[in-house]
Amino acid sequence: MNFGLRHIRYFIAVAEELHFSRAAEKLGIAQPALSKAILVLENELSVRLFHRSNRHVQITEAGQTFLDGCRNAMNLIEQSAENTQRAHSGQIGTLRIGYTDNAMAGSLPQILKAFQDVQPGLVLKPHHDVSNIQLKKLDEGELEIGFVTGPINRSGLNQCLVQSEKFVCVVYKDHPLANRKTVRLEELAKQNFVHGSSKDWEHFHSYLLPLCRRAGFVPKVIQEAFNTAGILGLVSCGMGITVLTESISKSGGTGLTVIPIQDMSEELQTMAIWKSDTMDGTKKRFVDFLQQGNDLPV
Amino acid sequence: MNFGLRHIRYFIAVAEELHFSRAAEKLGIAQPALSKAILVLENELSVRLFHRSNRHVQITEAGQTFLDGCRNAMNLIEQSAENTQRAHSGQIGTLRIGYTDNAMAGSLPQILKAFQDVQPGLVLKPHHDVSNIQLKKLDEGELEIGFVTGPINRSGLNQCLVQSEKFVCVVYKDHPLANRKTVRLEELAKQNFVHGSSKDWEHFHSYLLPLCRRAGFVPKVIQEAFNTAGILGLVSCGMGITVLTESISKSGGTGLTVIPIQDMSEELQTMAIWKSDTMDGTKKRFVDFLQQGNDLPV
DNA sequence: AATTCATGATGCCATTTTGTTATCAATTAT
DNA sequence: ATAATTGATAACAAAATGGCATCATGAATT
The missing domain is CATH 3.40.190.10 (Periplasmic binding protein-like II)
Structure with a gap:
């Protein structure tokens, strides 16, 4: 199994055109390069993927099997790359949010609701925990955001006043x-x-x-x-x-x-709090939404 | 989208180890090569896949998304390569078989049954057609094997007496x-x-x-x-x-x-008949099974 | 039957990608 | 303060990929 996505892309092209020269043109490379790439792939698999006479190219049964797999895999990878970019920019993803009784009795519900309206692609997972536990979970990466009784004085954590x-x-x-x-x-x-x-x-x-x-x-x-x-x-x-x-x-x-x-x-202050490193897209979106200008870096 | 399977393999290794040097060792390459490959991948996606401090490497949320996709894709490709090899050796696949009334009234049912017993991985798809139509379908690649009234005198086709x-x-x-x-x-x-x-x-x-x-x-x-x-x-x-x-x-x-x-x-002879080029694994298995020694190449 | 044509394969060289070693920079542990 | 850990970078080496010219083969044409 020592071939690459390049081979797979080329293989799909040939399977679609059933013609090396045309497939090569479509791929923007010369025909010999394509011939060689397919040969490498065939050797690597120890399987003949195409029957070639000098008049016709046709896919073998094994080739058809491989083609199906390749098409699926390519789609999967492309799809996945796209999702990854969306996750990066914070359009999709999950945000684990800790809250205290105080936070939930106060303004948190409205905050979550408002955020959901603006970012419907994000899944919010609220966890009820007292402040201490939230701090621990933040540290251990089990929460992205905490809503705790503050202010907190700990390095590596940023916070933002939510209610007082x-x-x-x-x-x-x-x-x-x-x-x-x-x-x-x-x-x-x-x-x-x-x-x-x-x-x-x-x-x-x-x-x-x-x-x-x-x-x-x-x-x-x-x-x-x-x-x-x-x-x-x-x-x-x-x-x-x-x-x-x-x-x-x-x-x-x-x-x-x-x-x-x-x-x-x-007054008892409730702060949103989060780790200042590991600022992933979803977290960044949420924090930006919260701050709207009033950051309190520690 | 200009990365390869290599990048994906490396990425999975790093995501599993969360440690570049160890992952590199596991992959059998040096650490700088791995660092560069991951950087290339990150640039290609325009997404940071890992948070790295000098002490800890952790995967980003986007990275996690990508990891899921990559794992699936790799499995798919590996699985598919394996299936392709099995299809090549004729262990799995489909065989479209044409038959005449004569063949089906005679020994064909026993032949198909016996073959299924020996090769349970193969799907046999019988099609009822008179000899002429079978020959046409063989030519056009719609059948792998025909059971026709013979003998047939046509180049490019091999045959084997089945009943007389x-x-x-x-x-x-x-x-x-x-x-x-x-x-x-x-x-x-x-x-x-x-x-x-x-x-x-x-x-x-x-x-x-x-x-x-x-x-x-x-x-x-x-x-x-x-x-x-x-x-x-x-x-x-x-x-x-x-x-x-x-x-x-x-x-x-x-x-x-x-x-x-x-x-x-x-006597009226019934022949099994098939194209002599395009000898895929499944067809070869079936033909080998039929012949058991008595080939009649045209 | 001879010739031309179409098409995939091959050989050789240029370019690009990938990899290695040595080293750096930043951070943590002692 | 010093040593150790670890990912990034630089310079160079090796491998892969690609291009061009050419070959080989079988079909179509004359």
Whole structure:
């Protein structure tokens, strides 16, 4: 098997014309070159592909078999080269996108929808993961884009602000604070907190806890849940209160009261984040779409 | 699209190893040659296929797309080359075989069955045609093998005797001759004959008529039919008599009597026949199988 | 029968492609 | 800081491909 695409192209031409001189002309080469190329191919396969008399050329049965295969292969390769170029320019492809509860409760759905409208050739595969896991998956190439709680300070990653939300206090509707218009953070010092589990929510906590510490207390956590729905469920049945962000706290359903936190200027930022090397076409398209001007390289 | 199978092979190797030096070693070439080949491929496609840092090589998304296509194409080509060789050696393929009523009523079914048993990879496609048409189709490459009434005297065709049968007289069961043990050919001079239509049966007649002429008469044809079944049908309902061969006259069913013809040494020969150029593998196998020693080249 | 014609094969040389060795440049590990 | 790893580059060698002139053969023409 030591022939090339060139031989295959020539073979197809001869099979189509059944005439060496004409096929050679069509290929833009001289007839002897074509004769030689076909001979090489025949030797390589140890198969006679054409019956040639000096009057007529006809394809052998084996030649016909080979022709079918060659036609398919050539189409496949051409098609594939085209797809490759489209994948390169980002017209087709797959984008694995990580998201947090915060991102999905906020502006991510609209972003994905809008992007799909502009780039219908791309398949988006969203994966729900907390920020830490997303960072790991980005590193290991299991995600192209993450939507995480930020900002992140890590080299090799670029990011872009997607949303910024105030923290709010969520209590069950019979709670003493339930009818307050606002609370101050330090008022929560003696409350029982429901939190996300330490391991998975470490990232979120790393933004919230310093603020509590600044307000002079460490939250008294009496219960942990694995996700937002779990936290809000525990809150609504009276286990305690929690602090989340505006948009996500809306998803809790009845039995809950959301109270703005007074004098708290810090917001929880959700960032799109991606590896700055390996900028493939699809990723580039998505990032360009996101940025529309407001890049924040690390 | 000006790259070759070589580039594709190299690309697959690099994609598998994700390491130029190792891939080169595996391919049995030096690393710079491989680097250059991949660069050529990338330029040709205008697509970066690998992200290379000095420490790691990873495939791009576009590269992955191309890899899939290349793998398929390579498999296809390798598979196809193999099939081509098998087709050449006659292990696989198709054989279009023409046959006359005589051949099919005689030994052809056993021949085809026996050949299929020995060469299960070959597809046999039998076509019912009178000898003339078969010869034309052989010429035009629409048949590989014909089973015709012979012998044939034509250059470029080889043949091989398959069966040789006595002529017999077929009459309806109430016919005056019906209870005779044998007849002589000249006794049929005054009988009404049912024949095959002149055009299609010309070939059969060209063997039978000279024998009648030698016996001193020209058959009085009162009815023509298109095929053997038609002839025997007309005979059985009393339209006349006919002369056919032993085996085929057995297929006529009731109402008919078959009478050997006395003192008639000539027999109707059925020959396998094929073009002597264009000896493809499948045809060669079939011919070798048929001959088992007794070739009759023209 | 002799001649011409059509057509694929062959020999020889030029050009292009492919490959090798030595070396560089950049990055990581020690 | 130094050594090691690894892909890219340069210069040259080998192999492949292509072109031109010519040959060989069988068919068509005279």
